[in-house]
Amino acid sequence: MSSLIPTTDRWLSEARLSGDGTLRTEEMVLNIGPQHPATHGVLRVVVTLDGEKIVEAKPVIGYMHRGHEKLFEQRDFRQITNLCSRMDWLSGINNEIPASLAVERLMEIEVPRRATFLRVIMAEINRILNHLMFTGSFGLELGATTPVMYAFRERELLQSAMEMATGGRLHFGFIRPGGLKEDVPRGFVDLALRGIRQLQRAIPDYEDLLIGNEIFKARTVGVGLLDPDLAVEYGVSGPILRASGVPYDVRKAEPYLNYNEFDFNIPVGLHGDSFDRYWVLIQEMKESAKIVEQALMGLPSGSHIGQVPKRLTVPKGAIWAKAENPLGELGYYIVSDGDSRPYRMKARTPSFSNISVVPHMLRGAYVPDMVAVLGSMFFVVGDIDR
Amino acid sequence: MIAEILGNGYVQLGMKLGVLMILLPATLALGWVELKIGAHMQARMGPMYPGGFHGWAQTLADGIKFVLKENIIPKNADKSVFSMVPYVTMLGAALIYVVIPAGENLVIENLEVGVFYVLAASSIGVIGVLMAGWASANKYSMMGALRAAAQLIAYELPLVLAAAAVAMMAGSLSLVDIVEGQKQIVLAGFYIPFLPFQIIGFVIFLIAATAEMTRPPFDMPVAEAELITGAFTEYTGIRFAFSLFAAEYITMIGLSAFGATMFLGGYAPLHTALEFIPGIVWLLAKTGTILFLLIWIRWTFPRLREDQLQKFAWKVLIPLSLVNIFITGALKLTPWI
Numbered sequence: 022m023s024s025l026i027p028t029t030d031r032w033l034s035e036a037r038l039s040g041d042g043t044l045r046t047e048e049m050v051l052n053i054g055p056q057h058p059a060t061h062g063v064l065r066v067v068v069t070l071d072g073e074k075i076v077e078a079k080p081v082i083g084y085m086h087r088g089h090e091k092l093f094e095q096r097d098f099r100q101i102t103n104l105c106s107r108m109d110w111l112s113g114i115n116n117e118i119p120a121s122l123a124v125e126r127l128m129e130i131e132v133p134r135r136a137t138f139l140r141v142i143m144a145e146i147n148r149i150l151n152h153l154m155f156t157g158s159f160g161l162e163l164g165a166t167t168p169v170m171y172a173f174r175e176r177e178l179l180q181s182a183m184e185m186a187t188g189g190r191l192h193f194g195f196i197r198p199g200g201l202k203e204d205v206p207r208g209f210v211d212l213a214l215r216g217i218r219q220l221q222r223a224i225p226d227y228e229d230l231l232i233g234n235e236i237f238k239a240r241t242v243g244v245g246l247l248d249p250d251l252a253v254e255y256g257v258s259g260p261i262l263r264a265s266g267v268p269y270d271v272r273k274a275e276p277y278l279n280y281n282e283f284d285f286n287i288p289v290g291l292h293g294d295s296f297d298r299y300w301v302l303i304q305e306m307k308e309s310a311k312i313v314e315q316a317l318m319g320l321p322s323g324s325h326i327g328q329v330p331k332r333l334t335v336p337k338g339a340i341w342a343k344a345e346n347p348l349g350e351l352g353y354y355i356v357s358d359g360d361s362r363p364y365r366m367k368a369r370t371p372s373f374s375n376i377s378v379v380p381h382m383l384r385g386a387y388v389p390d391m392v393a394v395l396g397s398m399f400f401v402v403g404d405i406d407r
Numbered sequence: 408m409i410a411e412i413l414g415n416g417y418v419q420l421g422m423k424l425g426v427l428m429i430l431l432p433a434t435l436a437l438g439w440v441e442l443k444i445g446a447h448m449q450a451r452m453g454p455m456y457p458g459g460f461h462g463w464a465q466t467l468a469d470g471i472k473f474v475l476k477e478n479i480i481p482k483n484a485d486k487s488v489f490s491m492v493p494y495v496t497m498l499g500a501a502l503i504y505v506v507i508p509a510g511e512n513l514v515i516e517n518l519e520v521g522v523f524y525v526l527a528a529s530s531i532g533v534i535g536v537l538m539a540g541w542a543s544a545n546k547y548s549m550m551g552a553l554r555a556a557a558q559l560i561a562y563e564l565p566l567v568l569a570a571a572a573v574a575m576m577a578g579s580l581s582l583v584d585i586v587e588g589q590k591q592i593v594l595a596g597f598y599i600p601f602l603p604f605q606i607i608g609f610v611i612f613l614i615a616a617t618a619e620m621t622r623p624p625f626d627m628p629v630a631e632a633e634l635i636t637g638a639f640t641e642y643t644g645i646r647f648a649f650s651l652f653a654a655e656y657i658t659m660i661g662l663s664a665f666g667a668t669m670f671l672g673g674y675a676p677l678h679t680a681l682e683f684i685p686g687i688v689w690l691l692a693k694t695g696t697i698l699f700l701l702i703w704i705r706w707t708f709p710r711l712r713e714d715q716l717q718k719f720a721w722k723v724l725i726p727l728s729l730v731n732i733f734i735t736g737a738l739k740l741t742p743w744i
Contacts (some may be wrong), residue, residue, distance in 0.1 A: 051546055057635070058635065074711060162710075162711045163709035164624065164626065165707070165709035167706055170450060174450050236624055236708050236709065240711070240712060240715075244692065295722050388550070389630065389631055389633055389713065390712070392633050396632075
């Protein structure tokens with residue numbers, strides 16, 4: 022006890038004046054995580070505090086390292102997509118897409134149009150599911166318990182649509198090199214459309230509940246400013262980068278699947294603070310809903326999978342395939358030595374780069390700001406550690 | 408006759424014990440009501456199974472669970488201080504009820520300084536929070552306790568100033584006199600309480616009381632996303648239940664009853680024709696209204712930051728309550744009050 026809090030005498034004798042003439046107080050090292058409600062997952066942050074002010078923050082990662090990149094080498098090319106969906110567990114379909122894109126490009130498989138459309142639909146529904154989760158949990162971290170419940174209400178219909186098609190609610194394992202595991206069942210289009218309509222009706226509620234709320238603004242506007250140059254230097258991507266004012270989105274910059282056929286915008290923030298990051302998330306949900314609507318309306322008939330050999334042997338070579346994951350740019354570098362298994366598969370996950378910039382954002386902030394910053398950095402620990 | 412019976416020492420003792428015995432069941436009931444209201448505000452069902460009807464026994468089951476859990480005292484903790492905390496927080500919460508009148512004579516002690524007494528008693532609880540933070544030998548607890556202390560200092564003042572305006576209106580600090588003062592103005596048979604004249608005061612009271620109870624949006628001392636459970640992080644079992652939940656709910660009912668007495672007319676009926684309904688029913692109904700407001704606020708807003716809270720208290724609430732006192736003084740000069 023005595024070592025924690027100094028006695029008055031000791032304190033007075035040790036008290037020094039800092040540069041600006043104010044009384045300098047002892048700094049305290051506080052270990053936050055790996056089990057702590059603010060880090061939703063097993064992220065650990067070691068912060069040095071001066072009162073409630075953060076002098077230095079150091080994120081410590083690796084508590085959920087499962088060795089995905091090594092595991093990829095033990096799986097054949099059909100199995101790796103199933104493993105991919107376990108990296109960022111909130112957006113399984115989005116993780117699977119670049120992996121199968123890489124295999125398809127190496128093997129030069131043509132994907133049927135229907136499969137491409139369905140991939141877009143599912144990727145965007147998955148993006149909405151992910152964004153709903155983060156908009157909800159961000160409110161929760163700031164002490165508002167209602168947004169997360171509303172978000173889960175809207176998730177339910179879309180989640181059911183995904184479950185109807187894939188059989189899974191979290192790990193879908195639906196994308197295969199060449200197309201999809203199977204065609205979507207009858208009724209999927211209606212259910213997905215219903216989910217999208219419900220979401221479009223509900224988004225104004227979210228905006229009323231948080232974006233228009235004075236307390237929410239006080240907690241987030243100007244908090245956790247991320248400079249666009251710094252963000253680019255650290256390889257930050259996704260909604261966090263766009264909130265800082267950099268309009269980079271793989272879907273527009275280097276369109277994959279058939280994103281160039283749809284009409285959608287890239288919402289861009291002005292200041293790069295926590296509020297902008299939340300705002301971008303809400304706007305992206307609207308845009309994703311627009312894409313899903315267009316794709317569902319124009320869904321062509323046809324086969325769900327292209328001409329794929331029974332045994333996938335990928336010709337010798339290396340390829341880099343990337344896609345816009347809900348949290349940022351996700352890419353895989355696959356090296357094949359002509360076998361049915363990758364020789365090496367490297368994953369570039371968005372959360373890893375995004376979280377590496379956090380120490381810069383936390384310096385000088387208060388402890389409650391730390392929650393606002395971490396909550397608005399939208400990371401999944403499985404995506405950081407892999 | 409009634410006054411004589413109520414004045415009897417034994418009857419008085421019985422009343423005091425009765426109030427104390429009602430407090431814990433009231434806590435459980437309020438806990439359940441809050442769970443249900445919060446759930447319905449969030450498009451959920453809330454507890455549905457324990458006890459049968461809409462999960463009425465949920466908080467009772469929670470209470471039993473707390474009693475059965477192990478009472479852990481951390482190795483480095485200051486043991487005596489650590490275990491004294493539940494008594495202190497509960498004491499501060501329970502003392503409020505002594506002066507809340509449920510009728511002209513139905514009050515445990517009609518203190519001349521009732522308003523002052525309630526405000527003093529309700530701030531005892533924070534000593535318990537400080538003790539908990541100090542004794543736990545935990546950095547999170549200490550930070551939570553210091554936040555609670557800073558918050559109390561900031562919000563006690565607007566609370567006192569809001570109450571002072573009401574005392575000016577009634578010309579007395581006794582809660583019975585304050586209620587009787589609210590029976591003076593009768594419009595078409597309706598008793599007009601102080602609320603329409605003290606609308607600023609009422610809003611200040613609601614905000615300051617929420618901060619004093621450390622309920623959202625002013626729950627920084629227990630902000631679970633930052634400090635886990637603040638000062639009570641190391642508490643388990645029945646000590647946790649008493650020092651956090653029971654104290655919070657008892658204070659909440661107490662301050663709501665105080666607010667109902669001060670602004671909504673307490674035990675006074677709404678209309679002269681409704682005099683036959685006993686005062687305690689009116690008091691409970693008015694207390695319930697304020698409780699509902701508090702629950703509504705809790706489930707709607709995010710949490711403020713500590714420095715923003717201080718700014719809000721010193722730069723907005725205190726000047727506003729001074730203006731309110733000035734307005735009240737001006738009102739007293741008019742012939743209607």
